[in-house]
Amino acid sequence: MTNAALDLIGDNVDVALRMGVRGDLERVERKLSPVDWQFCAGADWIKGKGVPASLKDITEFISPASDLRMFLEHFVLGGRELPTGMITADNQLMIRDLALSGSGVALLxxxxxxxxxxxxxxxTILPDIPIKAPVLNLTFPSRADITPRVRTFADVLAAQFT
Incomplete structure (x- = not known):
């Protein structure tokens, strides 16, 4: 498992979970579900710092790594910039746990x-900021490369989203 956007063919990946539609002819994508995002902070952090009124008011932001950050700014926030990160992490579970522990605000x-x-x-904070929900897709390198074992895995995983 990795958060990196791997080359499915070059890195010999059978299937990947990816957000957004890539439209590449070398890939087959199976839509699973929209992914809603929201700004959150730990209850203790809110008690100590208060509720930010806007993105510009967030002084302690837990930022995702640059590739996800750019995706979120473009596809989820419609071109709005995220605050400067006080902490940067490349794992959403870690970002969630940092927010939970009072380290700042996160977009999760x-x-x-x-x-x-x-x-x-x-x-939940900043509920009035319009946030788009990109689609989570199962992505395969190409239709020809889908083995019965991978197809079965994809079918079982897709059933979890219906």
Whole structure:
């Protein structure tokens, strides 16, 4: 597992989970589900710092690595820039846990923080910022390369999203 955008053919990858449509003729993409994103901070951080009123008011941002950051700014935030990162991490689970521990504000996929928000441990902030939900896709190098084993794995995984 990696967050890096690998070359499926060159890196000999059977299947990848990727957000957004790439439109490459060498790939086959199977749409799974839209991925909603939201800004969150730990309850203790909110108690100590208050609720930011805008992106510009966020002084302690936990930033994703540059490739995901650019994707989020372009496809999720519609061209708006994320705040400067006080911390940068290349793993969304780590970013979620840093926000949970009071290290700052994070932009997270809703599925990673839903239960923590329900429990009150994470707080949703900036709900008025328009956020687009890119589609999560199963991506294959090409139709010819899909083995029965990979097809079965893809079918089982896709069933989890229906």
């Amino acid at each position: 996929p809703s599925g990673l923080c839903r239960d923590l928000i329900k429990s009150g441990r994470l707080i």
